[in-house]
Amino acid sequence: MKRSGFIEELHECQEKEEKNYLSKKNIMEAAQHHQVPPARAYGVATFYTMFSVQPRGKHIIRICRNLSCHLAGAEEIVKKLRETLGIDFGQTTEDGEFTLEESSCLGMCSLSPAMMIDDVPYGNLTPAKIPEILEQIRRRENRNE
Amino acid sequence: MSEERQLRIVLRNAGLIDPDSIDEYIAHDGYSALERVISEMSPDDVIEEIKKSELRGRGGAGFPTGKKWEFTAKADSDQKYIICNADEGEPGTFKDRGIMEGDPHSVLEGMMIAGYATGTNKGYIYIRGEYALSIKRLQKAIDDAREYGFLGEHILGSGFAFDVEIRRGAGSYICGEETALMESIEGKRGEPRKKPPYPPTCGLWGKPTVINNVETLANIAPIVINGADWFKGIGVEGSRGTKVFNLMGDINWKGVVEIPFGTPLSDIVMNMGKGIRGGRKLKAVVLGGVSGSLITSEELDTPVDFNSLARIEAGPGSGSIVVLDETRCIVDIARDIAYFFRHESCGKCTPCRVGTEEMYRIIDRISKGEGEERDINTLESLGKSMMLTSFCGLGQTAPNVILQSLRKFRDEWLTHIREKKCPVNV
Amino acid sequence: MVNIKIDGKEYQVPRGTTILKACEAASIDIPTLCYLEGISEEGSCGVCVVEVKGARTLQRSCITKVREGMEIFTNTPAVREARKVNLELILAHHPLDCMTCDKDGDCSLQDLAYRFGIKKSIFLDEEEAFEEQKETSWDTNPFIQFDPQKCILCRRCVDACENQAIVEAIGIAHRGHKSEVSTPFNLPLEETDCQFCGECVQACPTGALIEKPRMGKGKHFQLESTDTVCAYCGVGCNIKLYKDKSNMLVMARGIENPLVNNGKTCVKGRFGYEYVNSEDRLTTPLIREEGKLREASWEEAVLYTAKRLKEIKEKYGSDAIGVLGSSRCTNEDNYVVQKFARAVLGTNNVDNCARLCHSSTVTGLGKALGAGAATNSLDDIKDADVMFVIGSNMTETHPVISQIVKKHQKYDGAKIIVCDPRRTDIAKSADLFLQHSPGTDVALLNGIMNVIIHKDLIDRKFIDEHTEGFEEFKKVVEKYDLDTVSRLTGVDKTLIERAAEIYGKAKNAMIFYTMGITQHTTGTDNVLSVANLALITGNLGREGTGINPLRGQANVQGACDLGALPNVFPGYQKVVDPDVRAKFEKAWGVNLPEKVGIPVSEFGEKALKNEIKAIYIMGENPLMTEPDLRRVREGFEKLEFLAVQDIFLSETAELADVVFPASAAYEKDGTFTNTERRVQLLRPARERPKNAKYDWKIVCEVSKAMGYQMHYRNSAEIMDEIAELTPSYAGIHHNRLEKQGLQWPCPADDHPGTKFLHKDGHFKRPSGRGLISPVEYKPAKELPDAEYPFFLTTGRILYHYHSGNESRRVKVLDEFVPKNYAEINPEDANELGIKDGDMVRVSTRRGSIEVKSRISERPKKGVIFISFHFKEAAVNILTNPVLDPIAKIPEYKVCACKIQKIKKEEKV
Ligand SMILES: Cc1cc2nc3c(=O)[nH]c(=O)nc-3n(C[C@H](O)[C@H](O)[C@H](O)COP(=O)(O)O)c2cc1C
Ligand code: SF4
Numbered sequence A: 001m002k003r004s005g006f007i008e009e010l011h012e013c014q015e016k017e018e019k020n021y022l023s024k025k026n027i028m029e030a031a032q033h034h035q036v037p038p039a040r041a042y043g044v045a046t047f048y049t050m051f052s053v054q055p056r057g058k059h060i061i062r063i064c065r066n067l068s069c070h071l072a073g074a075e076e077i078v079k080k081l082r083e084t085l086g087i088d089f090g091q092t093t094e095d096g097e098f099t100l101e102e103s104s105c106l107g108m109c110s111l112s113p114a115m116m117i118d119d120v121p122y123g124n125l126t127p128a129k130i131p132e133i134l135e136q137i138r139r140r141e142n143r144n145e
Numbered sequence B: 001m002s003e004e005r006q007l008r009i010v011l012r013n014a015g016l017i018d019p020d021s022i023d024e025y026i027a028h029d030g031y032s033a034l035e036r037v038i039s040e041m042s043p044d045d046v047i048e049e050i051k052k053s054e055l056r057g058r059g060g061a062g063f064p065t066g067k068k069w070e071f072t073a074k075a076d077s078d079q080k081y082i083i084c085n086a087d088e089g090e091p092g093t094f095k096d097r098g099i100m101e102g103d104p105h106s107v108l109e110g111m112m113i114a115g116y117a118t119g120t121n122k123g124y125i126y127i128r129g130e131y132a133l134s135i136k137r138l139q140k141a142i143d144d145a146r147e148y149g150f151l152g153e154h155i156l157g158s159g160f161a162f163d164v165e166i167r168r169g170a171g172s173y174i175c176g177e178e179t180a181l182m183e184s185i186e187g188k189r190g191e192p193r194k195k196p197p198y199p200p201t202c203g204l205w206g207k208p209t210v211i212n213n214v215e216t217l218a219n220i221a222p223i224v225i226n227g228a229d230w231f232k233g234i235g236v237e238g239s240r241g242t243k244v245f246n247l248m249g250d251i252n253w254k255g256v257v258e259i260p261f262g263t264p265l266s267d268i269v270m271n272m273g274k275g276i277r278g279g280r281k282l283k284a285v286v287l288g289g290v291s292g293s294l295i296t297s298e299e300l301d302t303p304v305d306f307n308s309l310a311r312i313e314a315g316p317g318s319g320s321i322v323v324l325d326e327t328r329c330i331v332d333i334a335r336d337i338a339y340f341f342r343h344e345s346c347g348k349c350t351p352c353r354v355g356t357e358e359m360y361r362i363i364d365r366i367s368k369g370e371g372e373e374r375d376i377n378t379l380e381s382l383g384k385s386m387m388l389t390s391f392c393g394l395g396q397t398a399p400n401v402i403l404q405s406l407r408k409f410r411d412e413w414l415t416h417i418r419e420k421k422c423p424v425n426v
Numbered sequence C: 001m002v003n004i005k006i007d008g009k010e011y012q013v014p015r016g017t018t019i020l021k022a023c024e025a026a027s028i029d030i031p032t033l034c035y036l037e038g039i040s041e042e043g044s045c046g047v048c049v050v051e052v053k054g055a056r057t058l059q060r061s062c063i064t065k066v067r068e069g070m071e072i073f074t075n076t077p078a079v080r081e082a083r084k085v086n087l088e089l090i091l092a093h094h095p096l097d098c099m100t101c102d103k104d105g106d107c108s109l110q111d112l113a114y115r116f117g118i119k120k121s122i123f124l125d126e127e128e129a130f131e132e133q134k135e136t137s138w139d140t141n142p143f144i145q146f147d148p149q150k151c152i153l154c155r156r157c158v159d160a161c162e163n164q165a166i167v168e169a170i171g172i173a174h175r176g177h178k179s180e181v182s183t184p185f186n187l188p189l190e191e192t193d194c195q196f197c198g199e200c201v202q203a204c205p206t207g208a209l210i211e212k213p214r215m216g217k218g219k220h221f222q223l224e225s226t227d228t229v230c231a232y233c234g235v236g237c238n239i240k241l242y243k244d245k246s247n248m249l250v251m252a253r254g255i256e257n258p259l260v261n262n263g264k265t266c267v268k269g270r271f272g273y274e275y276v277n278s279e280d281r282l283t284t285p286l287i288r289e290e291g292k293l294r295e296a297s298w299e300e301a302v303l304y305t306a307k308r309l310k311e312i313k314e315k316y317g318s319d320a321i322g323v324l325g326s327s328r329c330t331n332e333d334n335y336v337v338q339k340f341a342r343a344v345l346g347t348n349n350v351d352n353c354a355r356l357c358h359s360s361t362v363t364g365l366g367k368a369l370g371a372g373a374a375t376n377s378l379d380d381i382k383d384a385d386v387m388f389v390i391g392s393n394m395t396e397t398h399p400v401i402s403q404i405v406k407k408h409q410k411y412d413g414a415k416i417i418v419c420d421p422r423r424t425d426i427a428k429s430a431d432l433f434l435q436h437s438p439g440t441d442v443a444l445l446n447g448i449m450n451v452i453i454h455k456d457l458i459d460r461k462f463i464d465e466h467t468e469g470f471e472e473f474k475k476v477v478e479k480y481d482l483d484t485v486s487r488l489t490g491v492d493k494t495l496i497e498r499a500a501e502i503y504g505k506a507k508n509a510m511i512f513y514t515m516g517i518t519q520h521t522t523g524t525d526n527v528l529s530v531a532n533l534a535l536i537t538g539n540l541g542r543e544g545t546g547i548n549p550l551r552g553q554a555n556v557q558g559a560c561d562l563g564a565l566p567n568v569f570p571g572y573q574k575v576v577d578p579d580v581r582a583k584f585e586k587a588w589g590v591n592l593p594e595k596v597g598i599p600v601s602e603f604g605e606k607a608l609k610n611e612i613k614a615i616y617i618m619g620e621n622p623l624m625t626e627p628d629l630r631r632v633r634e635g636f637e638k639l640e641f642l643a644v645q646d647i648f649l650s651e652t653a654e655l656a657d658v659v660f661p662a663s664a665a666y667e668k669d670g671t672f673t674n675t676e677r678r679v680q681l682l683r684p685a686r687e688r689p690k691n692a693k694y695d696w697k698i699v700c701e702v703s704k705a706m707g708y709q710m711h712y713r714n715s716a717e718i719m720d721e722i723a724e725l726t727p728s729y730a731g732i733h734h735n736r737l738e739k740q741g742l743q744w745p746c747p748a749d750d751h752p753g754t755k756f757l758h759k760d761g762h763f764k765r766p767s768g769r770g771l772i773s774p775v776e777y778k779p780a781k782e783l784p785d786a787e788y789p790f791f792l793t794t795g796r797i798l799y800h801y802h803s804g805n806e807s808r809r810v811k812v813l814d815e816f817v818p819k820n821y822a823e824i825n826p827e828d829a830n831e832l833g834i835k836d837g838d839m840v841r842v843s844t845r846r847g848s849i850e851v852k853s854r855i856s857e858r859p860k861k862g863v864i865f866i867s868f869h870f871k872e873a874a875v876n877i878l879t880n881p882v883l884d885p886i887a888k889i890p891e892y893k894v895c896a897c898k899i900q901k902i903k904k905e906e907k908v
């Protein structure tokens, strides 16, 4: 019963899913594929913070609140994000664009405070930069459409 | 930055070569160590050399690398594994990311040599999922190495075969713990296993497994090329070679430094870090990550090496140095640290699962001015118990900084409780 | 051995011992909470820590093994404080509502809190702990309740589900302080693989998981417990039953007898006791008068019965009377009833419902091996490399055995091969699954053996030294090449080949079968064929091998052993053997009939022909269980006299002239013999209804009234008489059965019992050799045709039992599965336009019933499955009453049927 790659498969499922999450179907199929009992598969999917079993927005904002970012004023950034997006941690904006999540240290401490949106890191944040960054992403998307 | 005090072994190529170019790596002596071991050395010779170099693991625990390899080399099994631990999750640490993004081949080469020395043909690199660029760079490096015949069957025309695959983490600090990491590769929840048995004899899928940190592996090729004696000439007794540190917090210069073991902490903070921001006074240093230790200004002259630091109940840990100036509130720092551990406990064992939660709750209460004096005793007894009875290193080290702060900054804690306010107004 | 020091004293313990075990051996008490030996050894709670010299941290004694020279301290201040802090942490979120908790007095957490003097955790968050009970969305079922607030995340339940039940319906979801015990996606348990065995409940140290039916019925210390044996299937699980102050059974627990169930039970064992409490229990004798049953005194009923039986015996002769023993009654009951038939009524017309389930086992294995019982033991499973399961839906019929089998696969890598027309649960777990058409077992087995012979996987030495008939057999098997067999059975050739290879190459292979093999007109052939497979590969006479028919009812083995069969006395001593007869005549002081009697499967037919005039039934319900029910009923209606002793007014009792109120197995003292020949002791777990009597006692009274005295003061005395007359039970007495029972043959008082039969290839046949028989495939008697295009096959489901008289009186079981249903393959359903849940009419040449449809991947295309537990839709109205010529077992497993969707208009 080789389990290599089960988590990798969950990653791939989630990346393919428009709403950035693992649906029941995704998990069950991956579980069957890897011969993992459903209860265990669900246990795995809920263990890791990068996975979500709830639908999320198109973009995941992961903000670090750990020591170095904390010292550099992460709380201010968090406040600004909440304000600008009108949502709290674990929530998704009404337009389905952004989900706000807290993350453990992103390894960007020399650029703290820092956050990641999807795969893209953003460092040396200030509250003022936040609306601009979000707007940029929205704009880029509109252009692509 | 005071370049002259630094010595770049691990970071020998970082910033100098194009990390996406295997040719540039080769041009800078890349893969010559691999060639050397394959053509000139027996696996035993390699292990002897690494043992002689006295290289110790850079992942935190400082276990002698050569010994680890020897266990696995001697283990009798149809299959063995090499794992590169690139899960770097300790808050305030990004040295491994720097190595992977700056010189990915150096990590691969270390793995290959480890594979050769231990009789292993399969390696995994477990990288935290958040490190998108590291993943990309390493994947490119693997693909190129395969193309150049450094990975695969008959490496460099020899009978040695070795291949490497990347496994992405998915957001979990505990997966940096070696057995939790293996569980994760096996597709499970990242919960630590009971030890013994230890990975070198019973690791991934129950097979003998060497697991090494990124920085540890990046040291291997230089040791092979320059010899164990050269390496032993650097650093101090018990701590040979260099150590990469990440400098941050309230200092004037933040970034990466690589220094020989034995360099005083004050030198790193005050000279390389160019002193405390805004000319303020230093309050303390969180050394080795939030699971590390809290160093006061009185202790700042301690040389950074395993033995000297052990004397003040500290260690180089993950290689993170977070400097706190006098305006920082110790309770606020403790609260942030407690918050982290509460978020990252895997939940398997009671002392850590409930302990981290209660620890956070009590500190949060104190920070809001709702604490009572007996909370201090409760924190101390809870912390002690967590250190003594948690199942793995996470729970065992989670109280480190907090307990040290209770000892070293007790008055500040008491002020929060008695006067229901923060002396530095946070 | 390893030298260690505990608290300064030196000890020697075996290598590999845990510190906990070492301390236990040294009588040093160490508190534990999450540890459950062999089931949950994760070391999560941290309550059992000790100090080990030189170690940086305290060590968990439950999972840490001793090392040479280890110095252990179990009671230092650090140890005491750490244990206490960990307990306080556990209690931080646990509500202190012991006063209203059902687990009060039976809670490990409470015990530890008491021991450490923790009134209230220093960490207790009162707001949270006393908040309204948290919701769990997955415990909507009638069996198990989960209260997440009481859960201490010790993981014992999850491990029990994983390691005992081998199901993994629950797991740990989320992480850290948010961890919780959960089903996948929080689905209700009934939508997971959960089998409701309740291992999780039994494993829970607190009141977090609890049996719903026991709630509010008393705390542990208010209940009185009795160790006895489960009265449902033939596994014979050892269970502890709890009764409350008003004599009601309210709870059941598995007992850790490692040789049998080792603490496990299935849903019926754990939740199925309730029928004995039922209001429907018979509490007084009844006599039919002017067509109606009226209450009567014991004296009147007994005298009346005696009088009627005497009259009929005198008028029509002894053989006009039939007697039915019962596989749900004890060995002692059955011994007495067959003695009554033979010694008092003077007939060998005595049988029991084993006729309907395993008579072909008795005839087939008797012929091939010289003994018609399972050759091996449950404890042997651990020694098998391959487990070959044919015609056995073991997960539903013998759930605990399937747990043992699956565990052996999961943890020791043993292989499971399943052959079944239905994709049963065990088929899903199988390494190899062969889905053959109903009734083609001989063809399939011959095909497998053909490959085994061709690939030279036979055991030549065993065949030469210990068997006879191989050459003749080989000639027959030769005809069953892969193409032929694949065509006959519908099984892919490569699967047949692989099954042959896996079974043939195994060092030890164990065969299990149930009624899929026996209930055919070719039942005896099927069994012989199974025996051939074991014989030609030498898989007999060792641990982990053999042929293991799984017996259906709790005492089906014992009822046969004790001679409730028309051809044998107790211990399979033949009635036609004059020496045997002489022995019994001497012991019983009467002349005994020498003619073999008729089997129960012919009672109905003989009654119709006026050849049987009276029937005496102890605890059986033939009017639900015989095939072609309507015809049997006609026969029974023609009887001049019918007497029934039972605990309920069963379908059969309703027709009786006299009904005696009997006591239930859980009220009895006596023995059952389980499927592995283990004779086990029953103990009364509650008082029987005041006016009810033991079955053997009722028979004795009728016997006495007929002029034949049986002086037994208790069931132990009956067993002593059995021992005297039955060589295989000669060493079996109640006082030897206290702990683990004894497996027959047990020929002497100091004999330890027999774990497996045919040791060293010695068979109990005259030649001492096993018989390999040439067996040709013969199709079932009624096959699908244009008018009846489907196979109908019948059987059991997990949640019910037999004719439903017990299980359907268990509220939770009946609530959970209240109605019968027909399993239909999706392809068939699609063609017929039937949707899941539609009402359908299933008809055969004998009648029709209406049931709900359940679209399921389990039956092969063309096969309909219906269970026989429901009187409202009694499938035996449909079944074919044709019999195996030797075993006289009906062909329940195959007949032809048609199926129609019932239109809405029709329903009204
Ligand atoms: C909670 C916890 C987290 C850890 N995280 C990491 C990590 O992110 N990276 C790492 O290399 N080692 C980490 N370790 C240490 C590893 O368990 C292990 O000691 C290391 O990979 C061994 O490599 P080395 O001998 O090269 O140091 C962690 C240990 C613990 C207890
Ligand atoms: S100490 Fe924490 S992280 Fe480690 S096993 Fe226990 S709960 Fe998990």
Ligand code: FES
Pocket: C031, C032, C033, C034, C035, C042, C043, C044, C045, C046, C047, C048, C049, C060, C061, C062, C063
């Ligand atoms: S009993 Fe040992 S850790 Fe729980």
